Amino acid sequence: MRASVLQSIRGFFQEKGFLEVQTPTRTLAPAPESHIEPIPLLEGGCLITSPELHMKRLLAAGYEKIFQICTVFRRGERGHRHHPEFTLLEWYRLHSDQAALQEDCEGLLQFVCRAVHRESGWKYGGNWLDVNAPWEKWTVQEAFLRYAGHDPLTQWNQDTFEEVLVQKVEPNLGFPAPCFLTHYPAFQAALAKMSAHDSSTCERFELYWAAIELANGFSELTDAMEQRRRFESVLKEREKADLPLYAMPEKFLKSLEVLKPCAGIALGVDRLVMLLADAPSLDDVVAFPPAFT
Amino acid sequence: MAVLTASDLRKGLKLEIDGEPYIIVDFEFSKPGKGQALYRCRLKNMITGSQFDRTYRSGDKFNSADLEEQEYQFLYKQDNSYHFMNTSNYEQIELSTDTVGDAVNFLTENLVVSILLFEGRPIGISLPNFVTLRVVQSDPGIKGDTAAGTTKPATLETGFVIQVPLFVEQDETLKIDTRTGTYVERVK
Numbered sequence: 477m478r479a480s481v482l483q484s485i486r487g488f489f490q491e492k493g494f495l496e497v498q499t500p501t502r503t504l505a506p507a508p509e510s511h512i513e514p515i516p517l518l519e520g521g522c523l524i525t526s527p528e529l530h531m532k533r534l535l536a537a538g539y540e541k542i543f544q545i546c547t548v549f550r551r552g553e554r555g556h557r558h559h560p561e562f563t564l565l566e567w568y569r570l571h572s573d574q575a576a577l578q579e580d581c582e583g584l585l586q587f588v589c590r591a592v593h594r595e596s597g598w599k600y601g602g603n604w605l606d607v608n609a610p611w612e613k614w615t616v617q618e619a620f621l622r623y624a625g626h627d628p629l630t631q632w633n634q635d636t637f638e639e640v641l642v643q644k645v646e647p648n649l650g651f652p653a654p655c656f657l658t659h660y661p662a663f664q665a666a667l668a669k670m671s672a673h674d675s676s677t678c679e680r681f682e683l684y685w686a687a688i689e690l691a692n693g694f695s696e697l698t699d700a701m702e703q704r705r706r707f708e709s710v711l712k713e714r715e716k717a718d719l720p721l722y723a724m725p726e727k728f729l730k731s732l733e734v735l736k737p738c739a740g741i742a743l744g745v746d747r748l749v750m751l752l753a754d755a756p757s758l759d760d761v762v763a764f765p766p767a768f769t
Numbered sequence: 770m771a772v773l774t775a776s777d778l779r780k781g782l783k784l785e786i787d788g789e790p791y792i793i794v795d796f797e798f799s800k801p802g803k804g805q806a807l808y809r810c811r812l813k814n815m816i817t818g819s820q821f822d823r824t825y826r827s828g829d830k831f832n833s834a835d836l837e838e839q840e841y842q843f844l845y846k847q848d849n850s851y852h853f854m855n856t857s858n859y860e861q862i863e864l865s866t867d868t869v870g871d872a873v874n875f876l877t878e879n880l881v882v883s884i885l886l887f888e889g890r891p892i893g894i895s896l897p898n899f900v901t902l903r904v905v906q907s908d909p910g911i912k913g914d915t916a917a918g919t920t921k922p923a924t925l926e927t928g929f930v931i932q933v934p935l936f937v938e939q940d941e942t943l944k945i946d947t948r949t950g951t952y953v954e955r956v957k
Contacts, residue, residue: 509803510803510805511800511803511804511805511806511827512803552776552806553798553800553806554798555797555798555799556797556798557798557799558798558799558800637804638801638804638805638807639807639824639826641801641804642799642801642807642809643809643824646801660802664802664803664804666803682802689801689802692802692803717828768779
């Protein structure tokens, strides 16, 4: 199953005219994140938590459609849906926005499902899934109002947002077809662009299937100044929380100065394989599951 | 008492919450998108057995439960209390019927058991997997009565009644599995 999924992903992107790229696994300056911990290296720097920065530097250098399948590393993440090292698919489109990525998602999952004979539906953990059923699209606000009974934008609470999302909203998303959760609150923007007509949300979306978060995409923020401000505020936060600090990604910030509008997305390949194989845990779809440390 | 952080949480870990010992019986790590990690735990009170769910996040700190298992020998029962002696320091303790629970079915004088202590207070007892007990009463089996099954009831010296094969007779000694409360074999 894993081999067929990987082959079909490559097949899909080749057909769409994307170039497969490879970028470094080690970095001295990862994107500062509040809640993602890199695995540090003895010689300095760390293993990548995502190839995002390097891939955007390729876009800035003029590559228009690129994809990569690589292993990324996140310290301390271990559960049925989390491994400290996992296979990530990332793809980027220059001169494009998140709408194009959402179309790619539909095309990709339909293509992969055909390749592994899941195109007429199957049962995952007792629930019927069908890639060809209509895909739903919810804004974060709509989904919270419907499943949690409050508006996260007007009643913003950083402390409970994720808890409510995980416990009340996520369990309902992506049956039988995948579903997009869009218009994330501005506070959750990370490297995403603000919405053009609404400063309270950003152009970030997540793809869910069978209540499992499969992918996170956005229209990329290409304003180097704004990106630096966000990085600085995260670095300050990390310093306060006594977390390891890495260098500011200066080369990346420099490349943003010439980067044209673009969009990119990261999809968890192991989770996709898990769904397609009707496996309850990631441990069932990797040959050597990592230990609980 | 060791201080633990959220990243130490996992199934089987024992924590102290509001002065009571809890064990994590179910655990799930989750982390939405770029958000912070959530550690969802189902906790079981090790004294009362009651369970509840709680979600912790990175940064939360806990105390490990001060638990210790020690070997004790059962001495005698008096009214509703059971008296045991620590096999290494000979100190005696008293356990209530509630704390002893179902173990009462298998307790005979001099049996060595493990007692779980929380901050020095006995909260539970674990028996050896197998004990030997004498049959004090069992009617003779009726040969050929296969319709009624191939077992019959037997009363053990502790008063506990189990199902045994038809050939078991009064005053015989039996090996019993304490985890299931079932007959294993006859002991000569």
